[in-house]
Amino acid sequence: DADVTQTPRNRITKTGKRIMLECSQTKGHDRMYWYRQDPGLGLRLIYYSFDVKDINKGEISDGYSVSRQAQAKFSLSLESAIPNQTALYFCATSDTSGGASGTDTQYFGPGTRLTVL
């Protein structure tokens, strides 16, 4: 089984609809992230969470919200979807081992392709 799973894998929706993308992980990592990827723009961070009680905005959080339901679950919501939110969305995890010399090597899910019409 995959360590980081995302549901749904594909979603087509209409402008104004509320959408939730879900991410689950079995790696036991504390840190979880949501990114979106657009052609030519690379990965951009939407939100990140370093533990269940810690939620932080990334560089493009407007129009999105998140919920960290448990260490293993991190969901992303689009309250009112708009066409320019059409993109590929990735969830990722990393652990905090290594202390000050540690690194944030990230493990990505398979992605959700979202189309907003």
Place this chain on the structure above:
Amino acid sequence: SQKIEQNSEALNIQEGKTATLTCNYTNYSPAYLQWYRQDPGRGPVFLLLIRENEKEKRKERLKVTFDTTLKQSLFHITASQPADSATYLCALPLSYKLIFGSGTRLLVRP
């Protein structure tokens, strides 16, 4: 502000040759740098990490160099194979997060 640059043009090479990809950064002194591979429609996969005090790191056919004076990392794939065709991303740490470059697409012709 910090900036990461990777060549947006695809690199097209013949099988068996060495592929060299570049990652440049500005306004920044990262403690380490990472390289990821991404296949179409899939999530990035971690390949290698190199720290600021390391000049070179190898893993099988992969080699990464890190020049903190030039603010540049080079990623080499020797004896390239068509299966190496993918997009390669570099990533640097910033405030307990990773910042990713936009990636360079590598095409290896049989």
